[in-house]
Amino acid sequence: MKQLLIVTRKLYKMNFYRAILSALWLIFPLEFVGVSFHIIFETCFHRNGILEVIWDLHTNLPGFNSISYLLKSTNDLTFITISLLLAFFTAENLFELRAKLSHEHLAGITSLFIYFLLIVETAPNLDLPQITDVAGNLLIPILIGLFTGYGYSFLAKRSSLKLTVTYWATTHLIMIFSLLIILIGGISFTVYQTQLFPNYISQQVQNFLQTGNHPTFWKITFATLLSNFGHFFGIINDFTTTIGNHFSSETANLTYLAQHHNLWNIPYPITLHSLYDSYGALGGNGMLLALAGAILLRVKNQRARLVASLSITQTVFDQSEALMFGIPILFNPLFLIPFLVAPFVSMSIGYLAIITHLVPAAAYVIPYATPSILRAFLGTNGNFGALFVSLIGLILSSLIYYPFVSLIDQLPERNGDESHA
Template identity: 85%
Template sequence: MTSQLIKITKKLYKQNFYQAILSALWLIFPLEFVAVTFHIIYEICFHRNGILEVILNLHTNLPGFYVISYLLKSTNDLTFITISLLLAFFTAENLFELRSKLSHEHLAGITSLFIYFLLIVETAPSLDFPQITEVAGNLLIPIVIGLLTGYGYSLLAKNSHIKLTVSYWATNRLIIIFSLLIVLIGAISFIVYQTQLFPNYLSQQLQNLIQVGNRPSFWKIILATFLSNIGHFFGVINDFTTTIGNHFSSGTVNLAYLADHHNLWKIPYPITLHSLYDSYGALGGNGMLLALAGTILMRVKNQRARLVAGLSFTQTLFDQGEALMIGIPILFNPLFLIPFLVAPIVSMSIGYLAIVVHLVPASAYVIPYATPSILRAFLGTNGNFGALFISLLSLVISGLIYYPFVSLIDQLTAKKEDDPHA
């Protein structure tokens, strides 16, 4: 299987569109790393339910708390919007250059950025930063826009009877831009409309199916996790599992029972999204990325992969794996699809068995935001060391699941470690 996976991945790496995506992801990695770092600081210290805010009561004890919080949140939102815009820009630039080998004064990138900016403004419920950031969080859309824009410009260049020199592009850029905008905005608007209509409709139907009854079953939690991770793998950042979890009353019932009886072993609903997915299936974020980062650091020799994993390791401790997904990359990478989907399911199965056979109580207590993921089950069970052991066991087994796939990185990047297309 590994030899076939290597062949498929190598063939994909040779495609111009995939090289354009990989180069764009690598170019935005530094900014993504900074943005995620700001986001973690905000979640820990300045979110009303952040772990240090809860422990130290920072909103009372820290002078200028609300001003700092507003500035940090605004900067964070603006950075994430900039990342999406640059992703559209670089993808279009890279694809045009790979296909046409021509100088074009950045027209493809500017056109792609402009189209994407118009679309996120049009599709955002309002023009404030949080709403625009939520729309811009879908990384698949700027990539698609960049690919179509870059392809359109390269097709125009190849089919033109006039030699496309720098002066030609300079004197005719307005005609080219507006002609492409008419076609591309119409086409992309249709695509965006479809991506918001049909997946949202499908998502709602799946939520209705999963949310039948007062509590989620083990298989419903597995299905929700599987769908959420598929979306993340293809750049559709979503809160599918969180949305589903918020619609069940089981968590509230458990907390009410604990308030009266203080007995975790006899809570009415031990199997919930919180007790399985949050506690054991999302250590490091979607895909058990904490295990992946650790495995890369222990196994891989490729310097770029080690650099990304080293920088992202602390972030994955706080469930923020976006920089890791972009820097390796994991996004759209067939090398990691199987372990990215399998590792969380295996980890949740371990947690499920431990709860069912009463090795550990179910995690039911509410955990503050940005609590290190490895401690969530421990704190959610009021300090049960068995739950901490199951978390560590899940992490180790997830690392073993990733190991054979991580071992292939050096084979794919042996020729040129610092090649952005590698």
């Protein structure tokens, strides 16, 4: 733990990391609002949302379809804006930290424009949902922002060009602006569009997971480990979000239940849904409901407590993005180990309970945005043993996070804000 703290402190002093932290914190309010509206949409205005199912809102609420469309479009635009701002602020912050010059926001504008071109060009039909899917990958705007910020600061430091608004400077800045767009845009577009290496890895992983007739505990663990690792570094795409969703066993279980209505004898009790969804993702990837609780119990840092108190309700509904931005958890070495270990421990508890027949496997389909602590309970048709196992997994995960969150108080109070002091 001491070495981990030393490494993290050194990382906090590096300009690129401070730029990322500051960008995440500046975007946190927008992320929090966006996630709040997303929860309303998923619970009330999605046709499979839990409150929509309970109250039959699509029948009983006038204007349901219009409100649903408005919320969905607002959500998409909000998350696209977040990605664009992430590219803008990362470039801005890094330039200011390295060059310490006034540059009329050119680094941020360049980065934003390049990233906007990227997400538009890589959405095949240029419709809002596809652009939103592309913009969900948070690592790309951060990398573009860092590359742009480094480029501008490098040029500013190694030339006599003063970034002021004069005719001579403006002509040179237009040239720099154009070259950076061509260079960075071309490289990023090529890498993102082809994706040869990621596609190869994805195919190999899927082949491994589909070997054999049914999933195993270790295959599910491997799939969720890769997914969590990717999400920790902001890699959110089809590869990381659907890597474990290619097992046909869950369909076989539902077919069996439709005929026999007996959870204890389903053909495949060990599935992604019965383990990870039910026990290993309480609060989203990384068991972040446990982290939010541990922060409120242990940490004195006012910013961390504010973020956890605001986000804990959202994590109950499995929406942990605001917590990822505000602490932050993204790219934070303090939390990588518990982010990967906590889901594994909780899944292991669920696995032991299922194979020893203490609880049935959760096989019933659960409505969207169901509170995560109730997923195993509802997925087993109201088995209180499954609810108890979920609580045990949550408590153990909190204990895993506890020693790591205690280190937050030993880090700089202003996580990355120095560029805006």
